[in-house]
Amino acid sequence: MLITGSSTGFHIHLAPVACASVPAMTALAANTWDAFAARSLAGEALTRSECLEVLHASEDELLPLLQAAFRVRREYFGRKVHIQVLENAKVGACPEDCGFCSQSAPQGSPAGKEPMQSVESLVESASKAAAIQAKRFCMVTATRGPSERDLDVICEAAKQIKEKYQIELCASLGLLTEAKAKRLAEAGIDRFNHNLETSENYYDKVVTTHSWADRVNTVKLAKASGMETCCGGIVGLGESEEDLIDLVFALRELEVDSVPVNFLDPRPGTALAAHQRINPRYALRALCLFRFLCPKADVRIAGGREVNLRSLQPLALYPANSMFTSGYLTTGGNAPTDDMQMIADAGFELEFDGIEPDLSAAARRVSLPVVSPSAN
Ligand code: SF4
Numbered sequence: 001m002l003i004t005g006s007s008t009g010f011h012i013h014l015a016p017v018a019c020a021s022v023p024a025m026t027a028l029a030a031n032t033w034d035a036f037a038a039r040s041l042a043g044e045a046l047t048r049s050e051c052l053e054v055l056h057a058s059e060d061e062l063l064p065l066l067q068a069a070f071r072v073r074r075e076y077f078g079r080k081v082h083i084q085v086l087e088n089a090k091v092g093a094c095p096e097d098c099g100f101c102s103q104s105a106p107q108g109s110p111a112g113k114e115p116m117q118s119v120e121s122l123v124e125s126a127s128k129a130a131a132i133q134a135k136r137f138c139m140v141t142a143t144r145g146p147s148e149r150d151l152d153v154i155c156e157a158a159k160q161i162k163e164k165y166q167i168e169l170c171a172s173l174g175l176l177t178e179a180k181a182k183r184l185a186e187a188g189i190d191r192f193n194h195n196l197e198t199s200e201n202y203y204d205k206v207v208t209t210h211s212w213a214d215r216v217n218t219v220k221l222a223k224a225s226g227m228e229t230c231c232g233g234i235v236g237l238g239e240s241e242e243d244l245i246d247l248v249f250a251l252r253e254l255e256v257d258s259v260p261v262n263f264l265d266p267r268p269g270t271a272l273a274a275h276q277r278i279n280p281r282y283a284l285r286a287l288c289l290f291r292f293l294c295p296k297a298d299v300r301i302a303g304g305r306e307v308n309l310r311s312l313q314p315l316a317l318y319p320a321n322s323m324f325t326s327g328y329l330t331t332g333g334n335a336p337t338d339d340m341q342m343i344a345d346a347g348f349e350l351e352f353d354g355i356e357p358d359l360s361a362a363a364r365r366v367s368l369p370v371v372s373p374s375a376n
Pocket residue numbers: 094095096097098101102103104105141142143144174
């Protein structure tokens with residue numbers, strides 16, 4: 001076998017031997033993916049040509065590729081799946097112009113506008129997340145960065161939630177200063193989310209009101225304050241494969257703890273409204289790439305998963321170890337019970353962090369039937 005790289009991709013040339021059948025090709029590819037998994041587990045990055053090879057895996061190679069990504073995922077997370085719930089604490093009217101976002105005021109804020117929630121309503125939402133055994137509760141505001149008043153609300157809610165529930169807290173509030181990052185960390189925010197969204201090269205094609213470097217700086221400030229960092233991006237913005245690879249390498253370099261992988265769900269009224277959704281098999285190959293290059297990170301299937309992965313959603317649990325449930329900031333999603341059933345059906349386990357789940361309490365509080373996570 002001769003493997004060569006080129007600007008258009010990565011090619012495997014098979015010697016014309018008598019047994020060069022389709023099963024033999026698949027076996028050869030499986031060895032390639034296994035080698036990638038072994039190198040990922042050893043802490044080695046793939047080369048850019050190898051990253052392209054992952055993104056170009058054929059349909060015959062998809063299951064062996066997923067199996068190799070699962071080897072890496074299993075090493076750090078076993079068969080556990082963390083579920084996470086988002087709470088949009090302040091909706092819309094954001095001054096930034098991110099072309100994919102329906103909360104952007106320059107694009108007319110098609111998702112609508114709602115003022116900052118009260119401390120009480122955030123605590124109430126956190127109680128619902130705790131009831132479905134979500135590992136984390138994430139409070140999100142549509143802002144360039146948090147005002148002092150926003151910080152007052154988020155910090156007070158964080159203190160009260162931590163007193164009442166055993167749930168980790170994440171906040172996503174836009175750009176930070178050093179002082180704001182410190183305040184959030186001191187209030188009990190465990191993890192701060194700020195996505196890079198796409199590559200440095202492609203960023204100004206979708207956002208002009210702040211730079212990619214601004215985003216990187218906030219991630220570094222969050223990390224320096226002692227919070228864990230959650231930082232990912234969106235696949236399907238029109239970026240090239242090279243851009244996607246750049247993004248994944250940037251996340252690897254930042255050593256982020258958690259990588260939410262969103263898939264563009266084009267929102268009416270936004271600059272990217274006419275974009276096509278991506279192919280679900282490409283979404284799976286992209287997730288494998290994130291896993292190989294960020295082997296120890298929580299790789300989380302995030303916004304747009306239902307409409308981009310469609311019937312292949314369960315396969316995403318092989319590279320990814322985490323997922324959002326109950327919808328996203330401006331779009332609906334699967335109900336928690338459906339996601340819990342999918343996790344159980346695929347033979348994965350919900351993450352409970354050692355807390356015995358009170359399923360009857362969960363059923364009472366969210367008024368939904370709750371399946372046993374261990375049901376077959
Ligand atoms: S992605 Fe965030 S910063 Fe950009 S417009 Fe939407 S809410 Fe504002």
